[in-house]
Amino acid sequence: MWVGRHGAGGARHGARDGGRGPESRRPVEDGAVRLRDDSGLPGHRDEPDGADRPDGTDEPGLSDAPVGVGPWEGPWPDDPRYDPELLEQGDRRNVVDRYRYWRREAVVADLDTHRHDFHVAVENWQHDLNIGSVVRTANAFLAREVHVVGRRRWNRRGAMVTDRYQHVRHHPDVDALAAWAAERDLPLLGVDNLPGAVELETYELPRACVLLFGQEGPGLSEPARRACTDVLSIAQYGSTRSVNAGAAAAVAMHAWVRRHRYGQQTSPQTSSTRSATESTTSDGR
Numbered sequence: 001m002w003v004g005r006h007g008a009g010g011a012r013h014g015a016r017d018g019g020r021g022p023e024s025r026r027p028v029e030d031g032a033v034r035l036r037d038d039s040g041l042p043g044h045r046d047e048p049d050g051a052d053r054p055d056g057t058d059e060p061g062l063s064d065a066p067v068g069v070g071p072w073e074g075p076w077p078d079d080p081r082y083d084p085e086l087l088e089q090g091d092r093r094n095v096v097d098r099y100r101y102w103r104r105e106a107v108v109a110d111l112d113t114h115r116h117d118f119h120v121a122v123e124n125w126q127h128d129l130n131i132g133s134v135v136r137t138a139n140a141f142l143a144r145e146v147h148v149v150g151r152r153r154w155n156r157r158g159a160m161v162t163d164r165y166q167h168v169r170h171h172p173d174v175d176a177l178a179a180w181a182a183e184r185d186l187p188l189l190g191v192d193n194l195p196g197a198v199e200l201e202t203y204e205l206p207r208a209c210v211l212l213f214g215q216e217g218p219g220l221s222e223p224a225r226r227a228c229t230d231v232l233s234i235a236q237y238g239s240t241r242s243v244n245a246g247a248a249a250a251v252a253m254h255a256w257v258r259r260h261r262y263g264q265q266t267s268p269q270t271s272s273t274r275s276a277t278e279s280t281t282s283d284g285r
Contacts, residue, residue, distance in 0.1 A: 068092035069100055081106035094161050108165055111142065117208040118256050119186065120249060121147035121177055123215045123224060124154050130216050132158025133246030139166040141253040147210070149177050149224075158246070174223040177210075186210050190228035191252050192220040197233035200252060204266050205259050211252050216245045 070090040076082070083103040091100045099107045120138045122131055131154040138146045139162035146168045148154055156163055171177040181188055190212045191200070212228060214220035225231060234251050236243070243251075258264045 066092070072101060077101075081110075095165075104164055111165060114142070115144045116142050116256070116260070118143055118205075118253070119145050119147060119181075119210040120253065121149055121171075121188075121210050121212045122245070122249070123174070123213070123221055124148050124150040125215050125221070126217075127151060127153065127155060129155050129158065130244055130246040130249075132156055132160075132163075134213065134249045135159040135166055135168065136162045137246065137250045137253060139163075141257055143253065145169050147171055147177055147180075149174055150215075174221065174227050177212075178227040181210050187229040188212050188224075188227050190214070190220045190224060190231040191234070191248055192225075192231055193233045194220070194225065194231050197231045200232040200234050200255055202266055202268055203230070203232055205256050207260050209256075211249070211256070213245050213249050213252075 068091050072087040076084075076087050081102050083101060086101045086103075095102075095107060099110070102110075120134060120143045122134050124131055131148065135146050135156075136159045139159075143166070146166055147170075148168060149171045150173065152170050159166075169180075171180065178188060186208055187206060188210050189205070192214055212220070212224060214224060220228070220231065232252070234243070234248055259266065
């Protein structure tokens with residue numbers, strides 16, 4: 001489980017519901033969050049159709065209302081990006097409106113033209129179930145690549161099929177990841193609540209970097225800590241002792257987006273925020 005700045009333990013997380021597409025009438029599955037689509041069109045329901053699920057069936061608790069769009073009405077577009085099978089049968093995939101009916105390869109090629117310069121890496125020594133969630137979030141924030149460090153196999157269910165559109169690279173160990181990053185002059189930035197960690201909220205994230213997350217539970221391994229340029233922590237103010245690795249990855253990626261897509265500046269911690277943090281720590285113990 002993810003270690004919070006004020007202690008160790010595990011906790012689930014939630015977030016507010018963002019913009020909804022015209023067909024997002026079905027309830028969100030447990031733990032899912034709709035995000036606004038800033039590509040220029042409204043977002044769609046972020047759930048694959050039954051064929052994309054491991055068992056090919058509907059998720060429990062969801063209605064039988066269709067997701068996505070039906071067959072194309074009218075003359076078909078004369079554009080090689082469109083998939084004839086999807087035009088004929090409809091598109092129920094977990095993609096935003098602008099990519100409806102497109103071939104998977106065409107979607108990936110278009111995403112590749114404007115991917116962000118940050119990478120996400122996660123250690124996988126015990127088949128961490130959070131990796132799928134990290135991949136899904138990396139796709140939402142358009143990370144350059146996701147790097148799985150350790151075991152090659154990982155649980156894809158949490159990715160909700162987004163790994164089909166996200167570049168995922170495997171490294172056998174942290175040394176291999178560090179060598180890969182060094183060749184490209186990419187700093188490794190660990191995210192974990194370790195003694196001496198720098199607060200993410202006040203840290204100037206570089207445009208090009210690798211955000212590295214540890215295994216759920218133990219956090220960053222000792223080799224990962226040594227390989228990092230800096231280790232960053234995420235502030236917490238409630239009673240829970242932690243958030244999980246998937247939630248922490250989402251917070252860190254969004255911090256990058258705020259800085260480099262919206263130009264929001266970071267600033268040193270003020271005395272008022274420091275007092276709030278110290279008060280929470282004291283009350284929590």
